[in-house]
Amino acid sequence: MNDDADADADGGTANDGSRLDWETTDSRIDYSCPGFDVRMDDVRLPDGTETDFHYVDEPPAVVILPFTPDGDVVLVEEWRQAVGHVNRGLPAGGTEPDDDDFAAAAHRELAEETGYEADTMEKFYVAEPANGIANSVHHYFVARGCEPTAEQELDFNESIRPTTTSYEELLAAVADNEILDGRTSLGVLQYELARP
Template sequence: MTDDIDAAGDASESEADAHADELAWETHDTEIDYRCPGFSVRQDDVTLPDGTETDYHYVEEVETVVVLPFLSDGDEVVMIEEWRQAVGRVNRGLPAGGVEPEEDDLERAARRELREETGYTAETVEHLCTTEPVNGVANSIHHTLVARGCEPAAEQDLDHNESIRALTADYDDLVAAVRDGEIRDGRTTLAVSRHELD
C-alpha cells in the first residue's frame, strides 16, 4: 500500500511540475534600474506563456533574519519600536535585518542583529521557518529564528538610518497584540503565529 501512495505522490508531483512549466515566464535579459542602500529595483525582459513580450520590475534585497528573542525566564520577549518612514509611524515588532556577505550562517546573522538593535545576546538560537513574504513584488527571503536565554550585554549599535528603542514585553501580551491586530508588522505577526503553531 505504501508503494501505491508513493507512486501516486510522485505522479502528483510530476503533474504539478508540468503545470508549473506551462505557467513559467522566460527571462531574456535582466538589469538593475535603481540602486539605493537596502534594496535595488530590477527589470526583467520576459515572454509570458501566451507569447506576450513585456518587462517586469521587482525589488531585490539581501536575505533577512527575523529574531523572536525570549528572555532567560522564558515568559518575556525583547522587542523594538522603530520609526518606519514608509508608513509614517513608529512600528512595534521584532529585531530584524539583512544577512551580511561575510556571514556564513543564519544563526550568526541573527545574533548580530539582536545585539546591534537591542544590546541583548542569546544563549541559543534555532531556525523556525523561511518565507517569501511578498514574492509578487520582491525577491525577499525572510528567515525567522527563535533566540532563548537572552540577556542585556551591550549598548545598541545602530546603523546611521535606524531610529530604534528596545523594550521587553510579556510573550502572552505579544500574542494577544498579534491576535487583536494591534501589531501590524508582518514579520512579527508571522513569527509569532508560526511559533504558536509549533
Template structure:
C-alpha cells in the same frame, strides 16, 4: 544586464526535465534603480502564451528575523520609526544577511540581535523561512528563536535607525495580533508561527 537562462521554448535547461507550464521565460534583465537597502529590477519576460512584457520587482538581500526570549520568558522587542507609514513600529529585531554570513545564518541572527537591542542569546535555533511578498519582491526572511537573551552586549545601530528596546509578554503579543494592534507583518507572522509550531 543579465541574460535569462531559458531557451527559446521557455524550457529551463537546468532542471533536467520538462519545463513548468506556468513558468515565465526571462529574456533579459537590468537594474532600473539602486538605493541603500534595495534595488528595483526590470526584466523582459515571455509568458506561457508567448506574450512579451516587462516585469519590475524589488530586490534585496535575505534577512534574519529574531524571536528573542529572556530567561524569564519575556520577548525582546524594538520600537522603531518607520518613515513609509509615518509611525513607530513595534516588532522583532531583524537585519540583512551579509555575504560572509550566508552559510551561517545563526551567526547573523546573533549579530543582528545584539546590534539592534544590546541583548546576547544563549541559544539560537531556526524556526522557519518564508518569502513574504514574492509577487513583488525577492525578499526571504529566515526566522530564528533566541533563548536566554540577556542585555550583556552593545547596541550598534546604523546611521538611519531610530530604535527603542522594550520587552513584552508573549501572550500580549498574540492578543495584539488578534486585535489588529500589531501591524508589522513579519512580526505578526513570527508570533503566529511560534504560537502554532515553536513551543
C-alpha cells in the same frame, strides 16, 4: 529548461498549454539604494508575450523571536517612514553578502538592534513575505537566554528603542491586530502553531 515537453511540477508542460513559468531573457538593476535594489527583468510570458517586470531585489533577512531568561520577549520600537508611524515588532535585519550562516547573522542583528545577546539561536520558519513585488526571503529564529550585554550598533538611518513584553501580551497584541508589522505577526503565529 532543456526539454519543454518534460513535465514541470511548478509550470505544467509546454505541450498542454498549462505552463505558468516566465522565461527571463535579461535582468538589470534599475535603481540602487541602501538596503535594496529595484531590478528589471525582461521576460517572455507563457503565451509568448514579451514585457518587463520590476521588483525589489534584496538580500535574505533574519527575523528573531528573542526570549529573556525570564520568558519575556525583546521587541523593538522603530520609526517606519513608509507608513509614518512607530512600529513595534521583532528585531530583524538583512544579511551581508558573506553571511553563509544565518544563525550567526541573527545573533549579530539581535545584538546590533537591541543590545541583547542570545545563548541559543534556532531556526523555525522560512517565508517569502511579498513574492509578488520582491524576492525577499525571511529566515525566522527563536533566540533564548537573551540578556542586555552588548551595545546597540544602529545604522545611520535607524531609530530603534528596545523594549520587552510577556509572550502572552505579544500574542494577544498580534491576535487583536494591535501589532501591524507583518513579519512579527507571521513569526509569532507560526511559533505558536509549532509549539508542543
